[in-house]
Amino acid sequence: MASEKGIKLLDFWVSPFxxxxxxxxxxxxxxxxxxxxxLLAEKSELxxxxxxxxxKIPVLIHDGKPVCESLIIVQYIDExxxxxxxxxxxxxxxxxxxxxxxxxxxKKVFECGGRLWKLKGEEQEAAxxxxxxxxxxxxxxxxxxxxxxxxxxxxxxxxxxxxxxxFYSCETCANFSVEAVAPKIVLWVQRCMERExxxxxxxxxxxxxxxxxxxxxxxxxx
Amino acid sequence: MAETAKLLGTKGSPYSHRAEVAxxxxxxxxxxxxxxxxxxSDMLxxxxxxxxKIPVLVHGEKSxxxxxxxxxxxxxxxxxxxxxxxxxxxxxxxxFWARYIxxxxxxxxxxxxxxxxxxxxxxxxxxxxxxTTLEGQLKGKKFFGGDSIGFxxxxxxxxxxxxxxxxxxxxxxxxxxxxxxxxxxxxDDYCSIEPVKESLLDRKLLVAHFASKKEKIFATKAPVYD
Numbered sequence: 001m002a003s004e005k006g007i008k009l010l011d012f013w014v015s016p017f018x019x020x021x022x023x024x025x026x027x028x029x030x031x032x033x034x035x036x037x038x039l040l041a042e043k044s045e046l047x048x049x050x051x052x053x054x055x056k057i058p059v060l061i062h063d064g065k066p067v068c069e070s071l072i073i074v075q076y077i078d079e080x081x082x083x084x085x086x087x088x089x090x091x092x093x094x095x096x097x098x099x100x101x102x103x104x105x106x107k108k109v110f111e112c113g114g115r116l117w118k119l120k121g122e123e124q125e126a127a128x129x130x131x132x133x134x135x136x137x138x139x140x141x142x143x144x145x146x147x148x149x150x151x152x153x154x155x156x157x158x159x160x161x162x163x164x165x166x167f168y169s170c171e172t173c174a175n176f177s178v179e180a181v182a183p184k185i186v187l188w189v190q191r192c193m194e195r196e197x198x199x200x201x202x203x204x205x206x207x208x209x210x211x212x213x214x215x216x217x218x219x220x221x222x
Numbered sequence: 223m224a225e226t227a228k229l230l231g232t233k234g235s236p237y238s239h240r241a242e243v244a245x246x247x248x249x250x251x252x253x254x255x256x257x258x259x260x261x262x263s264d265m266l267x268x269x270x271x272x273x274x275k276i277p278v279l280v281h282g283e284k285s286x287x288x289x290x291x292x293x294x295x296x297x298x299x300x301x302x303x304x305x306x307x308x309x310x311x312x313x314x315x316x317x318f319w320a321r322y323i324x325x326x327x328x329x330x331x332x333x334x335x336x337x338x339x340x341x342x343x344x345x346x347x348x349x350x351x352x353x354t355t356l357e358g359q360l361k362g363k364k365f366f367g368g369d370s371i372g373f374x375x376x377x378x379x380x381x382x383x384x385x386x387x388x389x390x391x392x393x394x395x396x397x398x399x400x401x402x403x404x405x406x407x408x409x410d411d412y413c414s415i416e417p418v419k420e421s422l423l424d425r426k427l428l429v430a431h432f433a434s435k436k437e438k439i440f441a442t443k444a445p446v447y448d
Contacts, residue, residue, distance in 0.1 A: 053322065053355060067314045069321060079310035092298035096286045103288060104272070137272065 007032035010047050010059040012039045014211050016110065016162030017070035018058040019201050023158050024077040026197035027085040071102055074158055087155045094149075101141060101148060102159035108134045109163050117173040117212050118219065128174045132181050139182040146191060153195060161192045161202065168205035169212040227252040230266050230278040232259060233423040234431055235447035236380035237289040241277040243376050244293045246417035248300040259447065290320055293376055306373045319359055319366065320377035327352040327378075331385055335392035336440050349396055356381070357405040364411060375412055382409035383422055391432040 009025070009032050011018035025032055037047055037057050050059045050066035060067045060076065067076045078087040088095050112134060115127035138160070142148055148156035164185075167178045179186045192198045229245060229252050231238030245252045257266055257276050269278045269285035279286045279295065286295045297305040306313050330349040337345055356378070359366060366374035375382075385397045386409075399406045412418060432439070435446045 062311070065311055067311070067318075069318055072314050072317045072321070075317070076310055076314040079313065092295055093281070093284050093286070095298065096291050096295040099291045099294065100286075100288060103291065 004061075004064045006063070008035055008061040009033070010035050010037055010044075010050065010057045010061070012037050012057050014203050014208060015057060016165065019162035019203070020070040020158050021058045021060055021073045021077070022201045023162070023197045024074045024087060026201065027087065027153070027158075027195075028077060028081040029084055030077070030081060071106060071159060074155065078155070085153070087153075087158060089149065089154070098149060098155040101138075101156040105138070105156065105160045105163065109138075109160070110166075113163065113166050113170050116170040117216070124174055128176055131170065131174075132176070135178060135182040135185060139184050142184050142188055144184075147188070153192070157188075157192060161189065161198055164189045165203045165205050165208045166212075169209045172209060173212070225282055228255055228280040229253070230255045230257050230263070230269070230280070231276045232257055232447055233421075234428060235276060236384050237275075238277040238447075239379045239383075239421055240289040240376045241279060241292040241296070242421040243379065243417050244296040244305055245279075245300075246420060247303040247305060247371075248296060249302060250296070250300050290324070290373075290377060293373060297373075304372075305367075305376070307367075316367075316373040319356075319374045322352075323356065323374070323377045323381070327356055328380060331381075331388070331396065332445070333443065334396060335388050335394060336443050346394070346396065350401075353381075353397060353402055353405060357402050360404050360408055365408065371412060371415055371418070379412070379418070381405070382412040382418075383425075384428075385409075387425065387428050387432060390429060391436055 007025075007030060009018070009021055011022070011034060013036060022034075035044075035046070037044055039057070043055055046061075047057065047059065048055055050061055051057075051068045054068060056068070058068075058070055058073060060073045062076075062080070067073050074087065088098055109131075112127055112131045116124060116131055119127060145151075147153050148160070171177055193202070227245065227250060229238070229241055231241060231254065233239075233256070242254065255263075255265070257263060259276070262274060265280075266276065266278060267274060269280055270276075270287045273287060275287070277287070277289055277292055279292045281295075281299065286292050293305060306316055327349075330345055330352050333345040334342060334349045359374070363369075365371045366378065381397070389396055397405065397409075413422065439446060
């Protein structure tokens with residue numbers, strides 16, 4: 001593996017984490033081999049070898065060396081290809097801010113979203129209340145800016161936008177409207193979708209919902 | 223920036239420790255402001271309204287929060303000692319292992335201390351696995367960062383100093399020289415580094431602190447660092 005040249009991305013079609021890496025690579029115009037892992041079946045030898053600690057996708061394998069964890073992968077991509085479409089700002093304080101908000105998205109949005117479509121009753125109501133708060137915080141942070149980083153598409157946008165494909169599933173399962181709570185975020189998603197890197201990468205929200213329904217059936221069977 | 227930075231933290235917190243050691247490694251001018259976490263200051267609430275936690279680094283009028291983000295900021299904003307490596311792949315590795323410590327090593331060890339029965343057995347098994355994996359990363363090096371301490375060493379400060387204290391108070395014996403000779407040797411070496419020594423509380427004080435909070439922690443599982 002060590003002597004193999006080139007870039008490979010181990011991914012799963014609906015994973016917003018894999019999509020972060022794909023958007024970053026597309027923004028940089030980097031060519032790579034996309035390898036779809038079937039996470040519903042057995043994990044491949046390559047995945048187990050490249051990410052022995054977590055056994056998860058995405059994994060970026062660059063000249064045989066694996067990089068794991070989506071936000072770490074995005075920062076790596078930004079540092080290896082710094083000249084085109086810089087994703088993190090150059091000022092240390094702005095970089096800290098970008099890292100903070102990407103970390104906030106990481107810790108809050110996906111986990112709470114998961115509870116929204118997995119749970120019912122009181123627990124789901126609690127998750128809904130939390131999600132609304134999270135969206136309002138992000139809405140305030142975005143403000144009237146074009147992107148989270150300002151005028152240029154950056155790290156926080158890459159971290160958050162793939163998760164927005166799951167909004168439809170959350171809204172449908174928990175009966176609420178993201179647009180009613182965070183209209184600026186909805187407009188921001190539309191602006192991001194004007195970028196080829198995002199439009200070609202994000203899953204169709206209806207397909208995500210089909211996948212969510214499949215998972216719900218599966219969990220109940222288990 | 224020539225202005226003196228302010229670090230809001232507590233000596234009892236391993237997260238505050240990371241930020242403090244980073245500043246000391248850079249020989250930065252900073253003022254340590256002790257927070258009473260039972261009565262959070264206006265300053266803390268103003269500068270970290272979202273999480274309301276320490277450490278908070280205030281530099282100029284700007285605030286930086288989340289310990290590992292603070293360490294990366296200090297590394298980039300101040301000259302001198304290099305806390306993260308310069309090679310992008312090595313940086314990715316450093317960030318990976320720091321995150322592993324936060325998401326796997328610390329939670330497993332913490333829960334091993336403050337649970338009992340079957341639950342505790344499960345957590346202990348997890349903790350042993352994560353400690354073994356972490357120890358494997360030292361593979362022949364003096365520190366995780368190589369010949370000198372780096373990002374992962376700071377992230378693992380809790381392992382080096384707090385783990386021994388916590389297990390003593392909890393009455394378990396997870397991290398010991400027999401089972402983890404390399405990790406224990408690293409812990410001694412890490413704690414002997416001058417900037418680290420300067421930031422650590424007297425061990426007896428910290429033992430007494432956790433012992434006095436033992437019942438509360440057992441009940442809530444929530445950390446009490448001040």
